[in-house]
Amino acid sequence: MMEDAIESISKPIFANQIEHHPYLQQLEMQKYLEINKIALISYSPLGRGDALSDNIIKQIAESNKISPAQVCLSWLISKNVIPIPKATSLEHLKDNYLAIDAQLTNEEHQQIDKITISKRYVHPPFISPKEWSGN
Numbered sequence: 001m002m003e004d005a006i007e008s009i010s011k012p013i014f015a016n017q018i019e020h021h022p023y024l025q026q027l028e029m030q031k032y033l034e035i036n037k038i039a040l041i042s043y044s045p046l047g048r049g050d051a052l053s054d055n056i057i058k059q060i061a062e063s064n065k066i067s068p069a070q071v072c073l074s075w076l077i078s079k080n081v082i083p084i085p086k087a088t089s090l091e092h093l094k095d096n097y098l099a100i101d102a103q104l105t106n107e108e109h110q111q112i113d114k115i116t117i118s119k120r121y122v123h124p125p126f127i128s129p130k131e132w133s134g135n
């Protein structure tokens with residue numbers, strides 16, 4: 001679909017917004033976008049809140065004295081992507097903003113990279129056919 005999009009328009013594509021979080025790591029798309037110099041915008045970056053109760057995420061949060069949301073967002077930011085978390089309270093909004101200051105170690109990033117759970121939360125049929133579930 002990205003190839004079709006690139007071929008279909010005369011202007012360069014700035015970004016592709018896709019579901020992207022510790023439970024849907026999107027390695028193939030990430031690589032494709034990097035090679036083609038297209039930004040990746042990560043929607044549902046907290047896995048709709050599910051990734052916040054993951055044991056690995058919680059453990060890293062505790063040892064850095066930061067929130068699980070900040071762990072997820074910091075991990076994404078380290079991959080040069082643009083996460084767009086949803087928050088309905090000022091407290092969550094501030095918490096997410098401060099992820100910019102979080103400094104995880106390479107080992108901690110790798111621990112999240114190695115999470116094997118694979119879950120897709122958003123299934124609009126026009127962009128996510130059933131057979132993609134969990135990819």
Ligand SMILES: NC(=O)c1ccc[n+]([C@@H]2O[C@H](COP(=O)([O-])OP(=O)(O)OC[C@H]3O[C@@H](n4cnc5c(N)ncnc54)[C@H](OP(=O)(O)O)[C@@H]3O)[C@@H](O)[C@H]2O)c1
Pocket residue numbers: 017042043044045046047048049052067069070084085086087088089091092093095096122
């Ligand atoms: N392009 C598309 O097709 C598409 C599809 C889906 C989403 N999106 C975009 O992505 C954005 C975010 O995605 P999403 O809402 O699906 O999922 P998300 O951002 O991964 O998760 C939102 C959930 O996490 C909670 N949360 C947020 N910050 C938190 C924090 N610091 N601590 C604890 N809990 C926190 C929220 O609770 P509270 O509400 O209580 O703060 C909410 O329950 C949407 O607003 C939308 O713009 C785009």
